[in-house]
Amino acid sequence: YIPKLEDYNAPVFLRPRRFGKSLLVSTLACYYDRTKAHRFEELFGGTWIGNHPTKEHNSYMIIRYDFSKMVMADTIEGLAQNFNDLNCGPVDVMVEHNRDLFGDFQFTTRGDASKMLEEVLNYARSHEFPKVYLLIDEYDNFTNQLLTAYNDPLYEEVTTNDSFLRTFFKVIKAGIGEGSIRTCFCTGVLPATMDDLTSGYNIAEILTLEPNFLNMLGFTYEETETYLRYVLDKYSTGQERFDEIWQLIVSNYDGYRFRPNGDRLFNATILTYFFKKFAANAGSIPDELVDENLRTDINWIRRLTLSLDNAKAMLDALIIDDELPYNVADLSKKLDKQNVFDIRFYPII
Known part of the structure; x- marks a missing residue:
C-alpha cells in the first residue's frame, strides 16, 4: 500500500x-x-x-x-x-x-x-x-x-x-x-x-x-487462514484443530466490511489478542474471547441513539434482522456533525 x-x-x-x-x-x-x-x-x-x-x-x-x-x-x-x-x-x-x-x-x-x-x-x-x-x-x-x-x-x-x-x-x-x-x-x-x-x-x-x-488495515480471510495455520504449527498440535478454531474465530471476530462488495475483514488487534492468549496457554481457548479494552464504547451508543426508543429499535434491528438499513450514497457523501447522528449513518460507527 x-x-x-x-x-x-x-x-x-x-x-x-x-x-x-x-x-x-x-x-x-x-x-x-x-x-x-x-x-x-x-x-x-x-x-x-x-x-x-x-x-x-x-x-x-x-x-x-x-x-x-x-x-x-x-x-x-x-x-x-x-x-x-x-x-x-x-x-x-x-x-x-x-x-x-x-x-x-x-x-x-x-x-x-x-x-x-x-x-x-x-x-x-x-x-x-x-x-x-x-x-x-x-x-x-x-x-x-x-x-x-x-x-x-x-x-x-x-x-x-x-x-x-x-x-x-x-x-x-x-x-x-x-x-x-x-x-x-x-x-x-x-x-x-x-x-x-x-x-x-x-x-x-x-x-x-x-x-x-479497503484492506490496508485488518486481516482478510486469506490472511487470517495463513495466520491461524502458523499459530497452530508453532504453538499447538498442528493443523488437526484448524476447523474447530476457524469456526470459533469467525463466529466471534468476523464482522467488518467497509463496502458492500468489499472483502470481509477481521479487526487485527482483536484477532491477535486471541492468538497471543491461545499461544500463551499452549493451545487452550482463552476464557475471555475479547480484550475488555476493546469493547464497544457505550457512550457512543447513547449519543447515537439519543433516546431509549431509538436504542431499542437499533438493537432489535441488529439482533433480529442482523443488520441496519443504510444507503451507500449517504455513507460516501459529506458527513459532518449535523448529520452524523442521523440513523442512516449508524452503520459506520
Missing part, C-alpha cells in the same frame, strides 16, 4: 478503534525518515516493501503528532493550551533528529504549535532542506470526546472560525501548497471533524472507502 499512498498529498484514513492505525503510522514514519536510512534493511528486510522500495524511502524529515494524548478541558482557552502543550514537542523532536541540516537553528516562538510548525517549514523551504512528511494519528480523538460528552458548543468552537485547530490545519494546507510538506497522513475514526473544518483543510483526500485501500 505504500506505493499507492505516494499518489496523495493529504490522505485521511479512517477505521474503528484498535484496527492497527498507530502501527501503520509508525511504519510510515520509519519508512520515510531520512535519519533511519541506515536501518532500512533491519526494519524492512524480508518484507514486500523492503524488496520493492519506492524512490522516496528515507527521503523526508518526519513530524509525528498523536492527538489521542490530548488532555480535555471545559473551555476553548483550556483546550488551546493543552493542544499547544502536546503538539510543540513533535516539531522540536524533528529539528533535533535533523541537526545535521538545522545546525544552530532555534525557534523564535515557543508554546504555539501552529507558529512553531510554520516557522520550521519556512526555514526548511528557504534552505532547500528535504520536505517534511507529517503524520497525525487519531486526528479526531479529542473532538469525538466532546461529541460523546454532549459538548456540542465547544466542539463547534474548535472546528469553526479561527480556532487553534483550524489554524493548525491551515498551516499544514499552506505547507503542502508551498511544497515544504510532502504528505500529511491522518488517521482517525470519523470524517465528521474533517468535514466540519471545511475551508481550513479542504484539500483532505479521504481514502476510507476507496477500493484500493
